[in-house]
Amino acid sequence: MSQLFTNAQPWTYATLPAYLIAFVVGYGLGSIPFGLLLTRFAGTADLRTIGSGNIGATNVLRTGRKDLAAITLLLDALKGTAAVLIVGALAGPQAALFAGFAAFIGHLFPVWLRFNGGKGVATYLGVALGLWWVAGLAFIAVWLIVAKLSKYSSLSALVASAMVPIVFFGSGRWEAGILAFICALLLWWRHAPNIARLRAGTEGRIGQVAQ
Numbered sequence: 001m002s003q004l005f006t007n008a009q010p011w012t013y014a015t016l017p018a019y020l021i022a023f024v025v026g027y028g029l030g031s032i033p034f035g036l037l038l039t040r041f042a043g044t045a046d047l048r049t050i051g052s053g054n055i056g057a058t059n060v061l062r063t064g065r066k067d068l069a070a071i072t073l074l075l076d077a078l079k080g081t082a083a084v085l086i087v088g089a090l091a092g093p094q095a096a097l098f099a100g101f102a103a104f105i106g107h108l109f110p111v112w113l114r115f116n117g118g119k120g121v122a123t124y125l126g127v128a129l130g131l132w133w134v135a136g137l138a139f140i141a142v143w144l145i146v147a148k149l150s151k152y153s154s155l156s157a158l159v160a161s162a163m164v165p166i167v168f169f170g171s172g173r174w175e176a177g178i179l180a181f182i183c184a185l186l187l188w189w190r191h192a193p194n195i196a197r198l199r200a201g202t203e204g205r206i207g208q209v210a211q
Contacts, residue, residue, distance in 0.1 A: 018091035019098055025090075026083040026099035030106025030123055033113055034075040035060045038068050051204065056118040058153045062204070073122050079103060080126025088130075097179050100127035104183050108190060119190040121157040124183055128164050131176045135167045151205040154194035161187045 035055040036047055044063040047055050051062040057073035083103035088096030107123040109115040129136030139160045146156040161184040168177030188195075197203035 015091075018087075018095040021091050022083075022087045022095040022099035023102045025087050026102025027106040029079040029083045030103030031110035031112060031117070032075075032079060032106075033110055033117065034079075035068075035072040035118070036113070038072055039063060039065070042068055044068070054118050055113070057122055058206070061206070076107065076118070076122035077126035077129070079107070080123040080128075081130040082126075084127055084130030094175070097131070097175055100130060101179055101183065103127060104186070108186065119157075120183070120187050121153075121161070124161055124164075124180075124187055127183070128180060131179075132168070132171075132173060134171070135164050135176070135180070138167045139164050147206060152198065152203055153206050154191055154203060155198055158188060158191060158195070 033055050035057060039045070039047055039060055042065065044065060047053070047059050047063070051059045053059070056076060057069045060072045061069035063069075080100060080103045083099040084096045087099035104120055104123050104127055106117075107120050108117050110117040125136060125139050128139055142163045143156045143160040146159045147153065150156065161180075165177045165181040165184055168174075168180050194203060
């Protein structure tokens, strides 16, 4: 797949069937609420009633189950990566871009949860890794640095997501950069309550267990 997304590649439109495949695969994978399913099977509290109410790994961590949080993070990221790689192999790079976007949207607005899903951080990372591993590693590096300094998962995600489009644009991968920029805007929008709590000094820190 690394050969499908090069900075020298000209823009070409995929066919309608390719986009349909991209949507079905991308949205289908992205809409799987792994955090909710794992915690439900484990018998913990409903994620939507604790902490931020989010179905992602950070809120899973607030249940006190670090193992489930790690698995949730991995699976939520892999569904974004899988969408890009599968569709890229079946229908080409432009359809793969659309599949990555569909996976991200699927996580934010899963039909199974009445379109009320997560905030997309792990899936955003997974899509970035699928498009270009360097962008994914940049996200991870920035997230870890900010998390180490601030202890805020939300702030780490906001800063890291803003870095990914810059990495894509800086390497001449304009289509991927536009996709990452749009997804980053949506990610920031979904984090509006977190931003308000960060400004007020009431945001929960990494590893804080819900009471």
